[in-house]
Amino acid sequence: MLNIISYFWPLNEKRMKQGIKDTQFKFPGQVDFYRGKVRDVYIFEQSIAVVATDRISAFDVVLPKAIPYKGQVLNQIAYHFLSSTATLVPNWVTASPDPNVTIGKRCVPFKVEMVIRGYLAGHAWREYRDGKRSLCGVALPEGLKENDPLPEPIITPTTKADQGHDEDISREDILAGGLVAEEDYLVLEKYTRTLFEKGTEMAREKGLILVDTKYEFGRYGDEILLIDEIHTPDSSRYFYREGYAERQEQGLPQKQLSKEFVRQWLIENGFQGKPGQSIPEMKPDIIESISSRYIELYEHITGKTFVPANGSDMEERIRRSILENI
Template sequence: MELLHSGKVRDVYADGDDILLVASDRVSIYDVVLPTAIPDKGKILTQLSLWWFEQLADVVPNHIISATDVPAEWAGRAVRCERLEMVMVECIARGYLAGSGLKEYEKDSAVSGVELPPGLIEGSKLAEPIFTPTTKVAPGEGHDEFMTYADVEASVGADVAAELRRITLEVYRRGSEVAAAKGIIIADTKIELGLAGGSLKLGDELLTPDSSRFWAADEWKPGGTQRYLDKQFLRDWSSSLTGWDRTAPGPEIPDEVVEATRNRYVEVYERLTGDAWR
């Protein structure tokens, strides 16, 4: 097999006409891969993504060929996938205001050109979910920038742009309904879409603690920090450090923070799927 790409978290290999997507235990924040791994993270992301792909199979097809036809050393953390021509737009849906979306709102009273009402604060629930795409920048080449819907149309054409928006919002809507029944708020999520045979398919991961903000619903309260069940916990830990400017190399993660981060990944997997993490 040929290594095609080594990303912040996943490695991509070519195997004939297929690709193998292998999720590592690496963790990145602010586009920097930290030197400390989170045990089982790659397997949790892979298994949770597979669960979501199955739940949402009627919304949009995905790139999965097999979760078992992979080398034994990668069992549980690798999937055999169809090759997609990835769309160079990060497709993001937001139902709550947090993170970069909050910063953009505070600056412009809008996110990705979508005007929002005044008076919203951190953690505010939006009247309806919004599509807030960004550019897709390669690691080490800067940061993603917000795009307006008109920018997306100019980049991929009106028909594909409409489908990107429709799929992203429907994935968010359906995922949020499932999560809400398990006591979890999905504040926002990012999905990857690519073309195969002229049709859009989901790729990469889906509704994981790396690609989404998960909050404990019973503790949600606008105006402050939520109880995160995702890697925002790790970002908040790093913000307490002195002397790190969010550039490589990243800081080592203390054992207790590693354990607390892993526990959140396990908790969200178990609450969503109803299965105990093995």
Template sequence: MENAVVKTNYNFPGQKSLYEGKVRDVYNINDEFLVMIATDRISAFDVVLPKGIPYKGQVLNQIAEKFLNATADIVPNWKIATPDPMVTVGILCEPFKVEMVIRGYLTGHAWREYKAGKRQICGVSMPDGMVENQRFETPILTPTTKADQGHDEDISREDILRKGLVSEEDYLLLEKYTRELYARGTEMAQKMGLILVDTKYEFGKKEGSIYLIDEIHTPDSSRYFYSEDYEARLKNGEQQRQLSKEFVRQWLIENGFQGKEGQVIPHMDEAYVNSVSERYIELFEKITGDTFVKANPADVQGRIEKNVMACLKSL
């Protein structure tokens, strides 16, 4: 098993705080910049699994970099530089308290609600007579609250405005940007023989301007189907072939774990960990069309520190 980064503990110049998310460590530099390290931690069912996955952080960071670069003409984004394969340095924004989720297909959470008899999600109507994984005539927006603790919750545009979570002027812009970003992501996916099924975007504000923040169009924040057999599978009522981290969830379910109380995370041996690493590299190459180049695994922590320090000096 190669060197996986599961924890960082740097002390960068001007560092104000360190926030440890499920899979990323985020350093606040002088309340002006963020250093976001995509670690090799992996989570499922809101639980961080005990073993890191070599190269997972690099995969997610480099996919996000590609898509941030490819959408900068639609909306400015927070990224300033990618000084290391696992690191993005960018502008610190005040995040909006909602996440913008857009769904082109009736799948996942939306399908579960639909199957339970609901025909509205986040205030948006869904027509009768649809089947799982069917395409919506027009992609639907299903925002969620951004929870500090626990699960995010569905919320309608009306409730967002009524609660004053986002001003009407800003919210209309967030909707516009979300639709345009999804259209671009869909177009890029099509060229790779993929369907961008659903995804989420996070936005923030800095000095009156809206920025796209966080990662975009990665297999951790998005769901992809393979387009070649989508129609045949839909017609036959078969499950779609997915490009996401769903395979990890399935392995956990098969081994009796869904994050519920009293359940024990199954043992992740070296062979399994390396197989997950290989799947993530496959995801990278399928989504981007680029060949994945493994970063040098020797002294990864030292490499990250050196590269970030050099970047911060140049800001």
């Protein structure tokens, strides 16, 4: 059983059937369409409309059942942080006319993701544990433990792969390979540190630690803009601030606020995305539990009460919101 619930959000049987698995609209002026792991993107000449569906992925696999309200949660968390940082770093968003929809400028993405880390966790810890003392060309000191704070936040970029997995890459290799011009990369670094500082401050206000996160950027004409989502539990790792020092001193795992609970349930049921493994059955109580946890994440991160979107005809609601705003 999934032992993850801090509180329980009741979802009746009717609501349980209302997750948005995918959308298949055709709009006037639409020039392309892209389906990501969890988002459907409608592309126009100068703009895009991004639908946050209720699909959920883990270990680079899209799970077979949709999670009610998960798309709304992620879309509204991202919009909360994009709105809160817009005066610091310009971003792609022009409107969010529906709880599951964000509309914005169609940018040409840079082919790197800017990962920034304030703590030695996740991938960075695994590399360190295995003996590496340099990550993406950044030197790491001796004597660190898992989840220790780094002397200062470090930027560890990855490639943005069209297929397969992203890979670590150094600043020097990015510039030498011409992936990003130096003058542009300096802007990406500046924006990344500015956003992380603001995200850290906002997390602290909610009793959280922003451990690490990623940002993506693109070009719109001559302007460099922040694109995609930011500071969501799907793109960021958070620790609870209360008890962090005590857990660290005692060598205990840190209490996380992220979608790590989904991965843990899969691992406990024999699935890590490896060949030959089968995704465990997602029964209604599991789906309901995951949905409840995402709502909890929303309320803790934003400090706002979650208000479920009108579920009477979600696809028509979403379609109309895009049609009226493109």
